[in-house]
Amino acid sequence: MTAVLELKDIVKHFGAIHALNQVDLSLNPGEVLGLMGDNGAGKSTLVKVVAGNFPPTSGEIRLAGEPVHFSKPVEAREKGVEAVYQDLALCNNLSASANVFLGREIKKRFGPIAWLDHRAMARRAGELFGELKSETRPRDLVKQMSGGQRQAVAIARTRLSKAKLVLMDEPTAAISVRQVAEVLDLIRRLRDSGMAIMLISHRMPDVFDVCDRVAVMRRGRKVADKPIGSTSPEEVTGLITGAIHVA
């Protein structure tokens, strides 16, 4: 089986700061990888490199075996990489449906004139929220939504295209317990449909609940990468803090 994502010797410097140091990582279809680490360990930087926000200083990214170079998130998306960002990247002043379709609106066309098909977008967004078992209403403004609903809007975006890899940056950080369970269910559903998921989380229970494998970052380096069955929350905590050096 070809890995969905392969990272080889990824290095990222911001001036004198070494955010990522020779990181190797691979991810198979239908696999959920938990990426853990303390603040500043390089998790978000790694996600942003894969999502195309900025290119790595050096190293190689392969998607389904093919080397890729992204300079914009749109390029990554075209290759089947979708990202759900920590700050969710939503426009508060627009409706849920408008946010889901932002940048890839459904249009009707008459000759050279194209206009937005509000109805079709609301319908499709409604279907996506339905799949996510979310009560989010397509025409509501995001400004007026709860954390869980906002999460659903951000996740619904990744379902628009047939993504192969979904990167999730702290999807359960700002939502209620019940909604956490919903998001974890959603992650399982995405996995069952054959997507690979990289879940960045601070929440140990979430990672042990839903992930097949856990990778731990510390100071820009990957210090562990183990199947979830052969590690424990205690070991992972030790790896994150540095009490355990490498595993």
Added chain:
Amino acid sequence: MSREAPLPAKSDGPAQSLSHAAIDQALLDAREKSLFQTALSSQALWVTVALALICLVMGYLQPESFATPENFYNITRNFSFIGIMALGMVAVIATGGIDLSVGSIMGLVAVVCGLTLQAGYPWWAAFLDGLAAGGVVGLINGLLVAEVGLSSFVVTLGMLSIARSVAVVLSGNRMIYNFGPGGPIFKKFGSGEIEFWHWGDHSLALSYPLLILVALTILFAVVLKMTAWGRYILAIGGNEQAALLTGVPVKRVKIQCYVVSALAAALAGILNVGWSGSAINALGTGYELLAISAAVIGGANLMGGEGSAYGALIGAALIFVIRNALLMAGVDSNWQGTFVGVFLVAAVYLGKIRAKRA
């Protein structure tokens, strides 16, 4: 939350007998607010109400001077120039920017048109020259803001100075009124009218500038609501980073907004020259503040993400009706600025209160 549309309850009760399709449909059609409530929370609506009240009171107090077709004609023509500029301003403000250069663009365009006509070229050449001059200035603004990343306030403040200075230099600091063969048709755009009604000594006529403003307002309203471009403007103003991440062509849209604003100002300049019959380099001095006021009174949010075409029109109308009403009521014209300023601040303050309650 009585405002919420009736949703089938999730718990027990008769809602359970509803089919899933019906529930899905209810979710799909439900909005946080009905259209009526959306209208009530819109600043433009309340400005319209204020405008209607002022007109009613003035019509009652001054039936002989205020409520006449002639006065209506004059007010509507006068606010049309600012209204057209305000439409372009709304596009820029909605992205979270500001365009301070529009008044100077008017002056520059006036001089360019005047010189073209004076040199004996036909009306359409003057028209195109004026639009081209405005378009180039807007493009420079847009490139500096979107590509170079300078603040829109600084870029357009600089352009305010530059465009005015170029206008003065080009005109040799003289008024241009000798318009040559292209003059009559060119003037028609700003001074022409269509008579809609006629009775006795009175007739109700609408000026070309007003008709153009109304047509452009409808066009811009449709563009904002129905095109991806309109949505991108609001998205950029709402969260520029999000727009960028989702693949909105942020730079291109921003540049286009500054060009649109400059073209609107150029058109206002062309119409104004046609109306006055002469081109002076001082045309439009201070108008940028009127255009911004009109946009903001009409509900545009200087933080970006909000603004409407109708708001630009109604905001411009309110400013000029207040000025006219004060004049008619015999108030010293030097007080006009005070009243307009108070209305501007009050409109924004009331908008803030409403946003909190909504």
